Amino acid sequence: MAPSTYDGVAAVLALLVLLTEFAMLRAPLLRSQVRLYAFQSFVVTGLATYVAASKHIDELYALASLSLVLKVVIVPSLIVRLLRDADTDLAGSSVLGVASSILIALVVAAFGFFAVGSLHVSSSSLPTSSLAISCAIVLVAFVLIILRSDVVSQAIGFFSLENGVSVASLVVATRLPLIVDIAFLFDLLVAVVVFGVIMRVHHARNATLSTSDFDRLRG
Amino acid sequence: MDSLNVSPYGVQAIQVLTVLLGAPLVSGVIAQVEGRLQGRRGPRILQPYYDIAKYFSKETLVSNDSSWVFLVGPIVAFSCYLTVPLLIPVLTTFPLPLGFSGDILGGGFILALAGFSVALSGAESGAPYAQLGSSRAMTFGALIEPTILFVIFAVALITHTDLPYALSATIRSSTSQMVRPSHVFAAAAFFLVVLVDTGRIPVETHSGTLEFGMIDEARTLEHSGPALGLLKWGSTMKQLILYTILINVFLAPWGLASTGKWSSVLLAVTALLGKAMLLGMVFAFIDNLFSKLRLFKITEFIASAFLLAVLSVLVFYVGGG
Numbered sequence: 001m002a003p004s005t006y007d008g009v010a011a012v013l014a015l016l017v018l019l020t021e022f023a024m025l026r027a028p029l030l031r032s033q034v035r036l037y038a039f040q041s042f043v044v045t046g047l048a049t050y051v052a053a054s055k056h057i058d059e060l061y062a063l064a065s066l067s068l069v070l071k072v073v074i075v076p077s078l079i080v081r082l083l084r085d086a087d088t089d090l091a092g093s094s095v096l097g098v099a100s101s102i103l104i105a106l107v108v109a110a111f112g113f114f115a116v117g118s119l120h121v122s123s124s125s126l127p128t129s130s131l132a133i134s135c136a137i138v139l140v141a142f143v144l145i146i147l148r149s150d151v152v153s154q155a156i157g158f159f160s161l162e163n164g165v166s167v168a169s170l171v172v173a174t175r176l177p178l179i180v181d182i183a184f185l186f187d188l189l190v191a192v193v194v195f196g197v198i199m200r201v202h203h204a205r206n207a208t209l210s211t212s213d214f215d216r217l218r219g
Numbered sequence: 220m221d222s223l224n225v226s227p228y229g230v231q232a233i234q235v236l237t238v239l240l241g242a243p244l245v246s247g248v249i250a251q252v253e254g255r256l257q258g259r260r261g262p263r264i265l266q267p268y269y270d271i272a273k274y275f276s277k278e279t280l281v282s283n284d285s286s287w288v289f290l291v292g293p294i295v296a297f298s299c300y301l302t303v304p305l306l307i308p309v310l311t312t313f314p315l316p317l318g319f320s321g322d323i324l325g326g327g328f329i330l331a332l333a334g335f336s337v338a339l340s341g342a343e344s345g346a347p348y349a350q351l352g353s354s355r356a357m358t359f360g361a362l363i364e365p366t367i368l369f370v371i372f373a374v375a376l377i378t379h380t381d382l383p384y385a386l387s388a389t390i391r392s393s394t395s396q397m398v399r400p401s402h403v404f405a406a407a408a409f410f411l412v413v414l415v416d417t418g419r420i421p422v423e424t425h426s427g428t429l430e431f432g433m434i435d436e437a438r439t440l441e442h443s444g445p446a447l448g449l450l451k452w453g454s455t456m457k458q459l460i461l462y463t464i465l466i467n468v469f470l471a472p473w474g475l476a477s478t479g480k481w482s483s484v485l486l487a488v489t490a491l492l493g494k495a496m497l498l499g500m501v502f503a504f505i506d507n508l509f510s511k512l513r514l515f516k517i518t519e520f521i522a523s524a525f526l527l528a529v530l531s532v533l534v535f536y537v538g539g540g
Contacts, residue, residue, distance in 0.1 A: 002377075002393070002395045002396050002399050003395065003399055003538065004395055005394050005395040005398055007538075008395055008398040008399040008400060008403075009398050011399075011400040011534060011538060012398060012400045012403050015400050015404065015530060015534060018530070019526075019527075019530070022523075022526055026519065026523070098519045098522065099518045099519055099521075099522040102519075102522045102523070102526060103522065106525075106526060106529055109530075109533075110529075110533055113533050113534075113536075113537050114536075114537065116537075117536070117537035117538070127538050128537070128538050129400070129534055129537045129538020130538075132537045132538065133534070
C-alpha cells in the first residue's frame, strides 16, 4: 500500500534534508557548504510549514518563520562574513575521497534507518519514516564532523545536526510549547557565537582553519 | 473486430517503427535546441536523417588487423535496439502480446548486450582510441550497474512485479503513488542513469572531438560507411528507448493509448515524441548549465545516483514509502 499523499510529500521533504546533508559531505568549498546549510534549513522550514498547514497547528508557523530568519538568513550570513575575514584555505579538507565517504555515510544512515525503524514509534503528525530519516541526518552530520578537518565544516556539521533534531522534534513533539522551541533556537545562536569565537581565535593564532594543528600542545 | 482497430501485434510493430523512425528526429530537435542555447543557429532538425542516409551510401573500410566481429557488432547492437521496444510501454497502457516475453531485467540485458557488442567491435578494430573507448564504456557501465539494480529493486518493491507495464499502471492509479518517496527517489536515480547512459554533459560531451574525455563516442571512431550509420542510428534509438522508459514508466505515463483504435495509437505516437523532445530539451538545458566532469570525478556522480537509489529502497523498508 502506498502511503497517503500527505505522508509521501512529508517523507520526500525529510529525505531532501538528508540528501542535503550528503551534499555537504561532497561539497569541496566551505562557502558552498554554508549555502547548502541555508538550503537545508529552508527545507526544514518548509516541512514545518507543511505540517502546520495540513494539521492546523498555528504555533508551528511562528516557529517556521523564526527559524527561517535565523537559520536561513542570519547564521549563514554570519559564517560567510567570518570566512571572508579569515580569507584562507577555502577548499575544505576531507580525510577520505568523496565516493568512499559517501558510501560510509550511506552505511551509517542505513544503520540509523533500521535502528529507529525497528522501534515502531508512531506519530500523528508525520509518517514513521521521518523519525528514521531524522536519525540518519544526525548520524551523517556526525560523519561530516569526523571526516572533515577544518573548523568551518565541523561547525556546519553541528548546525545541520540541529536541523536533524528539528525534524525529529516535528515527528515526536509536534505540539511542543513555542517557548521550548525558541529555547532550542537560542541554543543554536549560542553555538554560533562559540564556533565563531573558536574560528576567529584559531585563525588568529595559526593562520589556518584546519584542525590538524590542534594536536600540538602549545599555546 | 472493427476496421478502425489495429491488432495488438500491429501496435507492437508500430512501437518498433516509432522508435526506429522517430529517434533521429528527437536527436535532431535536441541538437537544434542545444545550438540555440549556445547562441548558434544549430543544425537542421532533420540533419540526423541526412547523416544516416549519407553513411549508408559510403563504402565500409576495414582495418587489416580486425576480424568479422568488427562488422557484426553494429548489426547485433542495432537488432537489440529493435527488440527492446517490444518489451516496454511505448504507446499503450495495456500490455501487448510480446510485452511479457521479458521484464525490466530482460530489457536491461538486451541493452547491455547491445553495449557489449559495440564495445567488442570497437576493441576488435585494433585502433588505440576505439579500444580506450570500449574499455572506458565497460568500466563506467559496470559502475552504474548497482544503481540500475537498486532502481529495479525499488520498482519491484512498489509493484511486486518487475514489469514496466505494472509500474506505469501503478503511477497512473493515484497521486499518492506519484509523490511517495521511494518512487520519487528511484525516478531521480534513473534520471541520472539516463544522463550517464546517453553520454550527456556531466559525464561526456556527446558532440566533442577530443579523445581524452570520450567514453561512448570513442568506440565508433574506426567504423565507416553503413556500419557507422547503424551505430549512429542505434545510439539515437538507445537514447529514445531510455527516454521512453523514463517518461512512460517513471515520470509521466500519460497520453498513452488505452484502446487499439487508429486515432488513439497515432495520438500516442505524437504524444510520445512530443514528451521525448521536451525531456531532450531538459537534457540540453542541463548540458548548458554544467561543465563536463573530469574522468576520475565521474565516480562521484555515479555515487550520488547510487545514493538516491539506495535511499529509495531504504525508505520503502522503514516507512512503507
